[in-house]
Amino acid sequence: MPPKPADSPRSPRTADRALALPDTWAATPLTVVMPTYNEAGNLPGMADALMGLQLAGLRLLVVDDSSPDGTGDIAEEYARRFGADRIGVLHRAGKEGLGRAYAAGMSRAVAEGARYVLQMDADGSHPVAKVPQMLGVALATGAGVTIGSRYVQGGTLSDAWGAHRRLLSRWANAYAGTILGTRVRDITGGFNLWREDTLRAIDLASVDSAGYSFQVEMKYRALRRGHGIVEVPIHFEDRTVGESKMNLMVQLESVAMPWKLRARAR
Ligand SMILES: Nc1nc2c(ncn2[C@@H]2O[C@H](COP(=O)(O)OP(=O)(O)O)[C@@H](O)[C@H]2O)c(=O)[nH]1
Numbered sequence: 001m002p003p004k005p006a007d008s009p010r011s012p013r014t015a016d017r018a019l020a021l022p023d024t025w026a027a028t029p030l031t032v033v034m035p036t037y038n039e040a041g042n043l044p045g046m047a048d049a050l051m052g053l054q055l056a057g058l059r060l061l062v063v064d065d066s067s068p069d070g071t072g073d074i075a076e077e078y079a080r081r082f083g084a085d086r087i088g089v090l091h092r093a094g095k096e097g098l099g100r101a102y103a104a105g106m107s108r109a110v111a112e113g114a115r116y117v118l119q120m121d122a123d124g125s126h127p128v129a130k131v132p133q134m135l136g137v138a139l140a141t142g143a144g145v146t147i148g149s150r151y152v153q154g155g156t157l158s159d160a161w162g163a164h165r166r167l168l169s170r171w172a173n174a175y176a177g178t179i180l181g182t183r184v185r186d187i188t189g190g191f192n193l194w195r196e197d198t199l200r201a202i203d204l205a206s207v208d209s210a211g212y213s214f215q216v217e218m219k220y221r222a223l224r225r226g227h228g229i230v231e232v233p234i235h236f237e238d239r240t241v242g243e244s245k246m247n248l249m250v251q252l253e254s255v256a257m258p259w260k261l262r263a264r265a266r
């Protein structure tokens with residue numbers, strides 16, 4: 001067998017190091033939309049890392065649902081430090097679910113002139129160093145959606161994920177994909193880069209999902225409207241600080257949503 005090339009997607013070197021894009025690509029107006037609920041321990045590290053990327057056109061929009069732990073105040077402090085042209089904060093009155101927070105933030109990003117919008121969780125699960133590569137792939141391919149994917153070749157999961165969780169995640173993907181008849185490998189994933197006109201075509205205001213099924217609904221809508229999807233392998237890390245907001249209501253919505261979407265498409 002030939003030796004594994006140093007730049008293989010599994011190599012930690014490429015996973016940890018951000019690619020440098022040509023200046024014209026790096027200047028693309030790109031807004032990272034980051035929903036937060038009690039992420040005071042995670043937001044500073046994420047904001048610093050994003051601001052440190054060599055992407056002149058990158059903005060961060062934090063969407064905070066009045067987190068009791070003061071995440072919204074931390075976001076404001078960062079907006080002051082880096083300037084309103086680099087970091088914005090959308091404060092919402094109360095916790096309405098991740099889907100609603102994303103829809104509001106992505107609508108604002110498009111209205112404010114973003115050409116690309118990236119969904120990214122605040123908990124450190126999604127690799128910041130992959131952002132330039134995802135933008136590069138999106139620009140090179142013209143894809144409407146570029147997925148930071150756990151389930152294409154080269155994609156990896158945190159060692160902290162036990163067999164049960166891996167199986168559950170695989171199963172959830174297969175479940176939604178089978179009902180909806182798509183070949184997207186990571187349809188439930190939440191690290192997705194959207195072209196602005198794809199978001200307009202999707203009509204964010206009419207998206208049904210309040211919770212995590214937002215990820216599936218959005219990709220299905222893009223496919224139905226004929227917008228191309230590409231997947232870029234990522235390493236998915238486990239959250240180390242704070243707590244997951246996953247709950248039973250959200251899981252039930254995710255079970256029902258693919259059937260709803262399929263029925264509606266008929
Ligand atoms: N604004 C807002 N953010 C949320 C809400 N629910 C989850 N989030 C954020 O969405 C991201 C993903 O949530 P998380 O709990 O990590 O989900 P998990 O990775 O599936 O366990 C994190 O940045 C959360 O803070 C919500 O109701 N409102």
Ligand SMILES: [Mg+2]
Nearest residue numbers: 121123125239
């Ligand atoms: Mg998480």
